[in-house]
Amino acid sequence: MAECKINKDTPWQEMTEGGTIYQAGNALEFKTGDWRSAKPVFLSEKCKQCGLCFPVCPEDSIPVTKEGLREDFNYDYCKGCGVCAKACPFGAIEMKEEGVE
Amino acid sequence: MGIRERLSGNEAAAIAMKQINPDVVAAFPITPSTEIPQYFSTFVSNGSVDTEFVAVESEHSAMSACIGAQAAGGRAMTATSANGLSFMWEMIYIASSLRLPIVMTLVNRAVSGPLNIHNDHSDAMGVRDAGWIMLFSENNQEAYDNLIMAHRIAEHKDVLTPLMVCQDGFITSHSIENIELIEDDKVKEFVGTYRPEHYLLNEKEPIAVGPLDLQAYLFEHKRQQAQGMINAKQVILDVSKEFEAMTGRKYSFFEEYQLEDAEIAIVCMNSTAGTTKAVVDQLRANGVKAGLLKLRMFRPFPAEEIAKALSGLKAVAVLDKADSLNAAGGALFTDITSAMYTNSNVVPMVNYIYGIGGRDTKTDDIESVYHDLEKIVTTGKIDNPYRYMGLRG
Secondary structure, three states, X not given: OOOOOOOOOXXXXXXXXXXXXXXXXXXXXXXXXXXXXXXXXXXXXXXXXXXXXXXXXXXXXXOEOOOOOEOOOOOOOXXXXXXXXXXXXXOOEEEEEOOOO | OOEEEEEOHHHHHHHHHHHHOOOEEEEOOOOOOOHHHHHHHHHHHOXXXXXXXXXXXXXXXXXXXXXXXXXXXXXXXXXXOHHHHHHOHHHHHHHHHOOOOOEEEEEEOOOOOOOOOOOOOHHHHHOOOOOOEEXXXXXXXXXXXXXXXXXXXXXXXXXXXXXXXXXXXXXXXXOOEEEEEOOHHHHHHHHOOOOXXXXXXXXXXXXXXXXXXXXXXXXXXXXXXXXHHHHHHHHHHHXXXXXXXXXXXXXXXXXXXXXXXXXXXXXXXXOHHHHXXXXXXXXXXXXXXXXXXXXXXXXXXXXXXXXXXHOOOOEEEEEEOOOOOOXXXXXXXXXXXXXXXXXXXXXXXXXXXXXXXXXXXXXXXXXXXXXXXXXXXXXXXXXOXXXXXXXXX
């Protein structure tokens, strides 16, 4: 998908009318992971693959394989809301402070 | 040529909509514009139009549905008045900022409160900075003609701005006058087909309408809106010229009635212009050099052109059918005096707030304004520019 050429230096004459975006899916260019103050950590050994966490993620940041098995977090988009951690019945997701190793 | 009829302003608007045959009409009733979607819904139910009529639960939803339909690629129209317009206020801004050429009839009625269902221009004045083109209509003929021209103006690629046609509630909307309608096929050809470049229901180009537009971007999008409004001036003249070729009826930014050699003049909009013309005729018969400037195009505001038209006068009264409640003067008065100032024209000007809440404006009232102007010319004095006409006390 082509990167959007409009940026903070684009003059008004070259922007789209009304800000309409003439392509689909470019929300992918906006890395909302920057917003995180808390970070979910995946403890895979505790994960029973029950499938309760990824449907409630508002950013679709828990990738799932074709077979329906969850993988590690996509930190590009995860905003650290913690809903997945609340949903997990097995303690396989722990919320840690972002930026602290 | 033309079909002679006798119709109220609301009937005329509904018939214009029938001939335009929009894709969607989403409307909610409010006095005195209710009859427009009411008559139109009859056309829908008896198959005279192909329109999808959406009976929404509020005016906010009416404009929202129009926005959705227009963004999807269809022509959407609606009608409202006063507090109905107030209720859709946030969506009025959305329509213009998303550059959707929706066409609406605004049947002017006082915005409450206290509650009043009669004519004044406070509803229109409340949205004068919302970025819509605003055309005012003296009578049913102008209300009809303005609607026929509306889409050609609003949808023009250099304009892409929604447009509202104003007419006075009850005075014009409910009064039956003679009118000349245009034949269906001529209207269809004149209005043409809506061909948006980008629209939601286009499987070849998926788009997103109205995204987040933060500090780095909103200003430039507003500048685009400003350009659309600036471009609208020439487009309105061009479309009016084409309309004249089809009907013989001439339209411009404003009508200059006996203004050429006038010494004193009134500026006003909508039905009061009709009353004023009668007074001008009478005064002229008595040798008074009175004239009238009837403003049609309120937004965009033809500052330079109005300043030029009024430059030769000795005194002018601007009549505002709404009070801006700013301790200085009404909207039309402030727009006009500012136009005179920036074009370096000094003409004594006074403001009369009048007709609020349907207060009747008689020829006597208009005549008294002209007498006030004569006094200003002879004394060279304006004791107070912010005045009232027809007010008790």
